[in-house]
Amino acid sequence: MNVARQPAELEQARRAAAVGTFDGVHRGHLRVIEAARAAGLRTTVVTFDPHPRAVLGGTVELLATLERRLELLDAAGVEDVLVLPFDEQLAALQATEFAERMLRGIGAEVIAVGETFRFGRGREGNLVLLEELGFDVRRVPLLANVSSSRIRELVLAGEMERAASLLGRPPEVEGTVVHGDGRGRALGFPTANLDMPAGLLMPPDGVYAGWTRDRLAAVSIGTNPQFDGVERRVEAHLLDFDDDLYDQRLVVEVWSWVREQRRFDSVDDLVAAIGADVERIRASARPV
DSSP: OEEESSGGGSOOOOEEEEESOOTTOOHHHHHHHHHHHTTTSEEEEEEEESOHHHHTTOOOOBSSOHHHHHHHHHHTTOOEEEEEEOOHHHHTSOHHHHIIIIIGGGTEEEEEEETTOOBSGGGOBOHHHHHHTTOEEEEEOOOTTOOHHHHHHHHHTTOHHHHHHHHTSOOEEEEEEEOOOSHHHHTTOOOEEEEOOTTBOOOOSEEEEEEETTEEEEEEEEOOGGGTOOSOEEEEEETTOOOOOTTOEEEEEEEEEEEOOOOOSSHHHHHHHHHHHHHHHHTOOOOO
16 A cells, blocks of 8 residues: 655546545445445545644544554555645645645545535535535445544443444554563563553553454553552553563554452452453453
């Protein structure tokens, strides 16, 4: 899959472009991409980074990093992606100028978008304008209750299975593996400590069943109350695995809730609880 940051970086071709932020690349996004693919032209995604809401004064916790978004788009069969740096200058473009420069400028003839799609300065552009400009617009009906915002709400509520049903796969956390306090190894359960990128959504504190590197994982999210921690961390104990993962990127699926984070009466009690967590996780199933 080719990735460009400016229209001129893409070779001229007859394109069907799916346009949107595509945070999480959920089931609704995949329908938009499929509508573009069905046009029979070169399947292209036009997307934005950072998230427009973050630039326009709002806040948003992302379901996926840009790197992960691109991996998911590649897996969806997209041939080219134009990642437009979203800044005040891009936000100020009139809708017509955006369409001509960013869409027609890459050879897009077909535009596939959700039926409520708006674009351009002050969100002045709509699907009717695209049709008036001569584009073949493929309106994709919204899937009921499927949106990045709704998925964020479910993840923040700890409802991983329901979030997975909307995403089409389990929610994920990701980051670079860094050195921690070493307590997990001392307890017999070594963990990969993730340095998560700023702005990435983190599920509520707790222990979860998960999956990474083709194996089950016990995923701990929280401040480690047993040892008076104050910093929220994400740690993954990969079952039946003891190799070095330091400085490697790790994407971890978060499957289901196991138990809350809490302080135990003794370290021995903590070790027993972790052992019980592991056995419960061995019997867990991937949602979706």
